[in-house]
Amino acid sequence: MRYGKRQDTLKGTGRWAGAGALLLALFLAACGGGQTEESEEVLSGAVRLEDMGQCVADQAGTFEESRETDHGISQAEDVLGGSGAGTPSRGQSETASPGQGQKDPEHVGPEMPAEPIKEVLKPEGIGWGLVFGESGTQPAGNASPQELALYDAYFLNPGEEKVIYLTFDCGYENGNTETILDALKAHDAPATFFVVGHFLETEPELVKRMVEEGHAVGNHTYHHYDIDTLDEESFQKELEDVETLFREITGTDLSPYYRPPEGKCGTANLKRAQELGYATCFWSLAHVDWDADNQPTRQAALDKLTARVHPGAIVLLHNTSKTNGEILDELLTKWEEMGYTFAPLSELTQK
Numbered sequence: 001m002r003y004g005k006r007q008d009t010l011k012g013t014g015r016w017a018g019a020g021a022l023l024l025a026l027f028l029a030a031c032g033g034g035q036t037e038e039s040e041e042v043l044s045g046a047v048r049l050e051d052m053g054q055c056v057a058d059q060a061g062t063f064e065e066s067r068e069t070d071h072g073i074s075q076a077e078d079v080l081g082g083s084g085a086g087t088p089s090r091g092q093s094e095t096a097s098p099g100q101g102q103k104d105p106e107h108v109g110p111e112m113p114a115e116p117i118k119e120v121l122k123p124e125g126i127g128w129g130l131v132f133g134e135s136g137t138q139p140a141g142n143a144s145p146q147e148l149a150l151y152d153a154y155f156l157n158p159g160e161e162k163v164i165y166l167t168f169d170c171g172y173e174n175g176n177t178e179t180i181l182d183a184l185k186a187h188d189a190p191a192t193f194f195v196v197g198h199f200l201e202t203e204p205e206l207v208k209r210m211v212e213e214g215h216a217v218g219n220h221t222y223h224h225y226d227i228d229t230l231d232e233e234s235f236q237k238e239l240e241d242v243e244t245l246f247r248e249i250t251g252t253d254l255s256p257y258y259r260p261p262e263g264k265c266g267t268a269n270l271k272r273a274q275e276l277g278y279a280t281c282f283w284s285l286a287h288v289d290w291d292a293d294n295q296p297t298r299q300a301a302l303d304k305l306t307a308r309v310h311p312g313a314i315v316l317l318h319n320t321s322k323t324n325g326e327i328l329d330e331l332l333t334k335w336e337e338m339g340y341t342f343a344p345l346s347e348l349t350q351k
Helices: 013-031 037-059 145-149 177-186 197-202 204-212 232-250 267-275 298-307 322-337
Strands: 163-170 191-195 216-219 279-281 313-318
Touching (some): 163 177, 191 197, 197 204, 232 267, 298 322
Parallel strands (some): 163 191, 191 216
């Protein structure tokens, strides 16, 4: 799938269409000296369109009630993934100011369906969550692809192409990253590694290898603080400190991809990341892999990750997971046998 310009926010599509059709019907009736079969048909269509618009409005809503909770964060049990194991939140400062995202009209991003955008996000961050349907189908997030696109943010590619975007959150090294890199190399599969300051400080050679083997390295903030504790200046410093240390290690610029700590999603933070030149990347597929002391079994992980894979998936895995190190080569093989290919985030975000 290729990408075009962002669709403008649409409000009350069915109601406006119905009003237009109603005016047309009245015009036809006036011209013909009365109500004709043609005008009756248009009038009937106007009513149907207005009903359709009301139906869309009635059915729109958030996923707050249907998502499970874990660790006190409003996220589905098996998709909580942005915790960055080993990097506890400990920053304290003012909450970021509210803001609404407005995309540059020349921006190129995923092609979005021409449908009303239901804006459900608030300025403060909420935990990213997913609702899954039938196996192999795209899940719904607690914000739509259309709303996230307003802020250069993504959780999947809303098309039908069987492509997967691999991402890894790197809080610290737990002996699995080399095995993960070996599997990616064997399958010629590009990935994006979202790193924090601790990983950069302690594993510069692994970071260099990521770059040398063609992977992107994104920003998971330096200290993995809760974004709701950071004002705009503090948040900017969290991103810039990662950029600076990465440049010192590799001699190259960090890739412009950002993943919020704990996967928190709020308009104030999304807008600020956008202003700083980042695309924010959530996920549409993950599993319970972040607890190093309570790892899923090999078979349980494979079963879940193959049953829930879907076209356009952004997959979140943690480099700290022993299970991920053990299964990745087999998992990539299974996905390939299912007809999937692997692509870099740059093909989705155009950054």
